[in-house]
Amino acid sequence: MRKLITFYKSLPKKHQSILAAVTLLVVVVLLLPTDDAAASRDYDDSKSNQRIDLQLDLSSDSAQRQPNTLTPVRANISASKATSEVQAPTQTETKITETSYTVESGDSLGKLFSRAGLSPRDTYDVTQLAKAKKSLIKIMPGEHILIRTNENGQFAGLTYDISKTKYLVVNKDDKGLSESVFERPVEMVEQFAGATITSNFWNAGITAGLTPAQIMNLAEIFGWNVDFALDIRKGDHFSVLYEKKYIDGEAVGNGNIIAARFSNQGESFDAIRYSDGQYYNSEGRAMKGAFLRSPVDFTRVSSNFNPRRLHPVTGNVRPHNGVDYVAPVGTPIKAAGNGRVVASTYNNLNGNYVFIKHSDTYTTKYLHLSKRRVKKGDYVKQGQIIGNLGATGRVTGAHLHYEFIVNGVHRNPRTVKLPKSEPIKASEREKFLALAKPTIARLEQQQQLRMASSQ
Ligand SMILES: [Zn+2]
Structure with a gap:
């Protein structure tokens, strides 16, 4: 190498520049x-x-x-x-x-x-x-x-x-x-957004400057922990770090959500994106769990901010074996988890209904559908559309009646303790934790700045 440099320096100036130009061109062609x-x-x-x-x-x-x-x-x-x-x-x-x-x-x-x-x-x-x-x-x-x-x-x-x-x-x-x-090279800049919910999650997201796609994305990330349709309360809050894309200094769109925290009725959930594109909590467990907390997209549910929902049959608030989601007829209904369809039929009381058996322990039931989209014996995946919300059977208004059964006992799907989600691969754990810690620290720092400036 040293010989080469000496040789290069011995060349006349003009040859030096030609040689440099040729070298640059070769590098460029290779790249x-x-x-x-x-x-x-x-x-x-x-x-x-x-x-x-x-x-x-x-x-x-x-x-x-x-x-x-x-x-x-x-x-x-x-x-x-x-x-x-x-x-x-x-x-x-x-x-x-x-x-x-x-x-x-x-x-x-x-x-x-x-x-x-x-x-x-x-x-x-x-x-x-x-x-x-x-x-x-x-x-x-x-x-x-x-x-x-x-x-x-x-x-x-x-x-x-x-x-x-x-x-x-x-x-x-x-x-x-x-x-x-x-x-053009895209520069990614980390951005922060956060808000306390005063009316509903959607409005809080918009106020915080998030796009509809980002709001939906947040609801997806926490969809195994929080029922965004029925369980959002005034005072819940969230913080998000996300990527914003710039080209030549001009913002051209958003990238991924890097990390987020959602506090729901006093319980707080953290999610950090890893290089595999999945989200994990700060201990390295997958955010994705065996059951979605809600089988209906929160944006479709009309009563999603009314803690005292009236039962669509009797007009009274009364405990019953399930949870009711009031939404327009035709709203897609998702399977809460992977499983096998053990019933897909009609009777006078339930209307069109679908039952899914997820394991020996868990079964979920979906009633009053306008349309069933699966047959008995089908295997369904979590999130798969199994039917559409309707007003069939003994009802006075359109709604989904949803039941969650654990070992034969009806449980509240929104509060029932579920099996812990999968941990990140052992080989990735250390790397993930090394990423998660400073990321959460940045999120908290931004959150404190927001709190301080809003006082
Ligand atoms: Zn009901």
């Missing part, structure tokens, strides 16, 4: 993604924070560049295997002008090209490129296309944002047209 890799990478899964930002300056002498000439293509690429068909955009001598054109209502690529002084032949040639055709055929009013022309006004290339994260580059040189799709 560039294949088209397939670039096209198939799903940016929304948000594992994109380990990206490198390579700034390719492919002009041979940037000092000589004139203002208004082509800025080198910024290729922000991920460090994965690859080959490339990226071309060095231009020779030094050619003067390239880049102009932004806005797509107008009724525009096709042809019309826009014509406004840019380009020929139908240029339009035809560009649309012969697979990726260009695919994205430029769908241009929408308000979008922008950067068109590059040479000093004779001839087409030299274009750049088009396919999405917030991906952009298309078409270049034309002596060898003809080439195209590439690049991805």
Whole structure:
């Protein structure tokens, strides 16, 4: 290595720069993604924070560049295997002008090209490129296309944002047209949100600045511990750390929930996301349990913030063998856990009903359905839709009557002690705990800041 450096230093300055440029080019070619890799990478899964930002300056002498000439293509690429068909955009001598054109209502690529002084032949040639055709055929009013022309006004290339994260580059040189799709590096920033529930969970989530998708996601994460349809009370509170995605300093969406805490009627639950995409509590037990606390999505349940629900049959508050969820007819009903359907039929009292046996110990029952979607003998998975809420049988209004039976005894599905959930794999435990501790500490710190600032 030292010999190499000495050799390098002995070279004349000009040769040094050529050698450096060649080395850079080789490195770049080795790092560039294949088209397939670039096209198939799903940016929304948000594992994109380990990206490198390579700034390719492919002009041979940037000092000589004139203002208004082509800025080198910024290729922000991920460090994965690859080959490339990226071309060095231009020779030094050619003067390239880049102009932004806005797509107008009724525009096709042809019309826009014509406004840019380009020929139908240029339009035809560009649309012969697979990726260009695919994205430029769908241009929408308000979008922008950067068109590059040479000093004779001839087409030299274009750049088009396919999405917030991906952009298309078409270049034309002596060898003809080439195209590439690049991805911009997404920066993940940790964000905090938290609220105390005063009316209902949904409203509290919106007030805290969460999106509907994030609110549903939170309800899913805690769905084995909390019945969001019936058990949310005033004073319950939650805190969330989540990823926010930025491209060039601009927020472009949310990533995963990193960790969350939910306090429900004095009981507190923590959830931390691990690299396997699953959530675990701070001791490393899966949040996912054998039974969902509620077989109905909380957003559908109309009485989800009324602690004194009237029984839909008698109009009185009275104890009975089950829990009633009042929601519109047709609301999907989910199997609370994996199991086998031991009954799916109709009688005058229950209406359409489904019973699921989960083990020798546990059975769940779903009554008054408008529609049954499983047959006796079927195996069902947790969360599978087994029917739709209805008003069949002896009822005065539409609702799901839900029963939870443990060793033949009716129990309250929302409070019954359930078997402990699975622990994280022993081989991952230490790594998980090392992640969980500081994550929860950050969550608590943010939570305290929120409390302090709201006083
Ligand atoms: Zn009932």
